[in-house]
Amino acid sequence: MSATLQTTQAVVTGNAAPRRRIKRSTWKTVIWLVAMIVIAAIILYPLVWLTLATLKPSGEFGTNPGLIPEQPTWQNFVKVSQGIAGVPMWRFFWNTIVLSVIATAATVVSHALAAYAFARIRFKGSKIFFTCMIATLLLPFHVVIIPQYIIFNNLNLIDTYVPILIGKFLATEAFFVFLIMQFIRSIPRELDEAARIDGAGHARIFFSIMMPLIVPTLTTVAIFTFLGQWNDFFGPLLYLTSPENYPLSMALKMYNDQTSVSDYGATTAASFVALVPVLLFFVIFQRFIITGMAAGAVKG
Amino acid sequence: MTSTTTRAVVTGDVPKRAQRQRVPHSKGASARERRDNIAAYTFLIPWLIGFFGLTVGPMIYTLYLSFTSYDIFSPPTWTGLDNYIRLFTDDPNFIQSAKITLLYVLVGTPLKLAVALGAAMLLNYRDTAASFFRSAFYVPSLIGASVSVAIVWRAMFVTNGPVDSALSFFGINLGGWVGNIHLVVPMMILLAVWGFGGTMIIFLAGLKGIPAELYEAADVDGAGPFRKFRNITIPMLSPVIFFNLLLETIGAFQVFGSAYIISNGTGGPAGMTNFYTLYLYKRGFTDGQMGYASAMAWVLLIVVAIVAIFIFRSSQSWVHYAGDEK
Numbered sequence: 001m002s003a004t005l006q007t008t009q010a011v012v013t014g015n016a017a018p019r020r021r022i023k024r025s026t027w028k029t030v031i032w033l034v035a036m037i038v039i040a041a042i043i044l045y046p047l048v049w050l051t052l053a054t055l056k057p058s059g060e061f062g063t064n065p066g067l068i069p070e071q072p073t074w075q076n077f078v079k080v081s082q083g084i085a086g087v088p089m090w091r092f093f094w095n096t097i098v099l100s101v102i103a104t105a106a107t108v109v110s111h112a113l114a115a116y117a118f119a120r121i122r123f124k125g126s127k128i129f130f131t132c133m134i135a136t137l138l139l140p141f142h143v144v145i146i147p148q149y150i151i152f153n154n155l156n157l158i159d160t161y162v163p164i165l166i167g168k169f170l171a172t173e174a175f176f177v178f179l180i181m182q183f184i185r186s187i188p189r190e191l192d193e194a195a196r197i198d199g200a201g202h203a204r205i206f207f208s209i210m211m212p213l214i215v216p217t218l219t220t221v222a223i224f225t226f227l228g229q230w231n232d233f234f235g236p237l238l239y240l241t242s243p244e245n246y247p248l249s250m251a252l253k254m255y256n257d258q259t260s261v262s263d264y265g266a267t268t269a270a271s272f273v274a275l276v277p278v279l280l281f282f283v284i285f286q287r288f289i290i291t292g293m294a295a296g297a298v299k300g
Numbered sequence: 301m302t303s304t305t306t307r308a309v310v311t312g313d314v315p316k317r318a319q320r321q322r323v324p325h326s327k328g329a330s331a332r333e334r335r336d337n338i339a340a341y342t343f344l345i346p347w348l349i350g351f352f353g354l355t356v357g358p359m360i361y362t363l364y365l366s367f368t369s370y371d372i373f374s375p376p377t378w379t380g381l382d383n384y385i386r387l388f389t390d391d392p393n394f395i396q397s398a399k400i401t402l403l404y405v406l407v408g409t410p411l412k413l414a415v416a417l418g419a420a421m422l423l424n425y426r427d428t429a430a431s432f433f434r435s436a437f438y439v440p441s442l443i444g445a446s447v448s449v450a451i452v453w454r455a456m457f458v459t460n461g462p463v464d465s466a467l468s469f470f471g472i473n474l475g476g477w478v479g480n481i482h483l484v485v486p487m488m489i490l491l492a493v494w495g496f497g498g499t500m501i502i503f504l505a506g507l508k509g510i511p512a513e514l515y516e517a518a519d520v521d522g523a524g525p526f527r528k529f530r531n532i533t534i535p536m537l538s539p540v541i542f543f544n545l546l547l548e549t550i551g552a553f554q555v556f557g558s559a560y561i562i563s564n565g566t567g568g569p570a571g572m573t574n575f576y577t578l579y580l581y582k583r584g585f586t587d588g589q590m591g592y593a594s595a596m597a598w599v600l601l602i603v604v605a606i607v608a609i610f611i612f613r614s615s616q617s618w619v620h621y622a623g624d625e626k
Contacts, residue, residue, distance in 0.1 A: 032422070032425055032426050033428055035422070039419070039437075040432075040437065045462075046449075046453070046456055046494075050455075061455070065464070066465075110347070110350075114343065117340045117341075123339075129344070132351060138605075139604075140550070140600050142577050144362065146358075146365060146584055147361040147362055150372060150590070170346045170347065170349050172351075201335070201339065227442055233556075234557060249446065249447045255451075256564065275446065275448040289438075
């Protein structure tokens with residue numbers, strides 16, 4: 001890579017002296033590095049600010065916009081750990097984990113099934129249903145929520161997790177179907193043809209051959225579903241009514257509604273607490289997140 | 301026969317392989333076809349239930365409700381085109397909501413794409429600590445839509461907050477952005493742009509896919525950086541730009557959570573964060589005007605469809621696929 005760049009540059013500048021060439025390239029790298037550090041600092045500033053602001057007493061928020069707390073205190077975290085609206089903090093965490101884990105497991109299985117059918121089985125109607133599936137990619141979610149709400153209301157499922165999770169079981173996330181399809185298409189067809197000749201049916205091929213091979217893309221889907229559900233605000237806002245069922249996003253909304261004027265400290269600490277698992281998750285899985293996303297989109 | 305062609309179209313298979321698999325029409329082959337059909341629809345059961353039960357059915361029902369007055373407690377009453385007429389002639393809040401949403405989409409999306417492309421090109425320029433910078437630039441896109449970040453964002457832009465103080469230091473006294481009707485939309489756009497990382501990653505993968513020979517050949521011909529960008533980078537990336545433009549535009553129409561949190565669900569100040577879906581939510585679920593909200597939902601669907609068709613149509617003149625001589 002750097003070799004190509006240097007050659008390229010030599011051609012551009014027409015400079016033959018090797019010493020000057022290296023020097024000039026080094027200077028460019030230094031300028032680039034400084035620019036990158038400045039940009040990264042600006043981009044990450046809100047997160048660094050949030051982290052340190054959790055230690056500021058509420059009264060300091062109006063007077064000290066800087067990074068460093070003048071009178072650092074753990075008081076905000078103590079308050080947050082006690083929870084809000086009579087519900088302890090661990091309860092919001094637990095609810096969020098339950099929602100995210102179920103959503104992830106259901107999404108992976110249902111979307112892999114649909115993707116396999118579209119990518120590998122010849123069937124009547126495949127073209128029309130594939131087009132329909134792609135069309136839902138572009139569909140604004142709000143066109144379906146009113147009837148969905150009415151249905152779940154009539155079924156007495158308001159304030160349960162069913163309305164929030166049911167779509168995950170029914171492969172409604174077209175982008176994930178598409179992502180898995182792209183991955184399946186990159187697997188040589190000879191593998192399943194061989195299995196078919198040996199008498200395996202599609203169920204067998206899917207579970208024994210395909211599933212192990214598509215683990216990388218399923219991991220990407222799993223991570224994005226987990227994070228998406230963790231951050232989800234609209235579903236819980238629409239369907240959950242009692243605070244003991246709330247996930248973290250709704251707990252944060254309560255902090256935001258009730259105490260934002262008087263208690264910036266607790267609101268900030270609660271935001272931080274909700275964000276930390278996401279950031280840890282990213283640090284652990286960043287390889288899958290970044291490569292998985294790029295692969296699906298570019299091939300598409 | 302037809303199913304082979306179909307599959308070739310769907311999967312983009314090379315014709316040679318399709319040819320080889322074409323079996324003479326015999327009893328065995330049609331038995332296999334039947335088995336394939338049964339298998340496919342079995343695999344698709346969850347998707348089919350979701351597609352008809354959670355998407356197509358509700359869409360049609362929303363269309364019906366959009367011609368009624370409905371508050372969920374009593375049965376809907378048919379009112380014809382009243383909701384639609386009211387939307388466009390008798391609801392200044394709707395017009396304003398549509399305007400700020402369009403502003404947000406038309407300014408925010410191109411800006412986000414431009415920043416993402418710029419960042420991707422910077423990342424692609426040198427390899428030093430590239431994976432660190434890539435992660436640093438990417439992180440905001442994972443959390444940008446979360447409630448936590450909306451809260452932080454507001455804290456950043458309040459009066460005497462970090463942004464206000466930093467600008468005052470340079471002699472720019474704008475005050476708080478959150479309560480300022482002129483600055484709150486730019487603030488929301490900045491939040492969207494801050495989440496450029498996901499788009500950047502896709503651009504970066506696209507950039508890595510451009511053959512170095514193209515640039516080398518351009519160098520030999522004496523092309524400068526701008527010409528290389530215009531005549532190599534942009535055309536070679538055009539399929540990726542198209543993909544990002546389409547999804548980001550449609551996503552931007554649906555901004556909700558951050559506007560809700562930043563305005564405490566009010567859409568203020570003076571309706572300047574009353575984005576389309578927030579207004580729809582308030583009409584439908586706070587005011588209980590489900591018929592009216594349904595009409596808003598269908599207007600949104602039609603606008604999004606028109607925009608998508610426009611992007612698709614225009615793509616024929618600016619999107620180039622590899623191997624395409626156009």
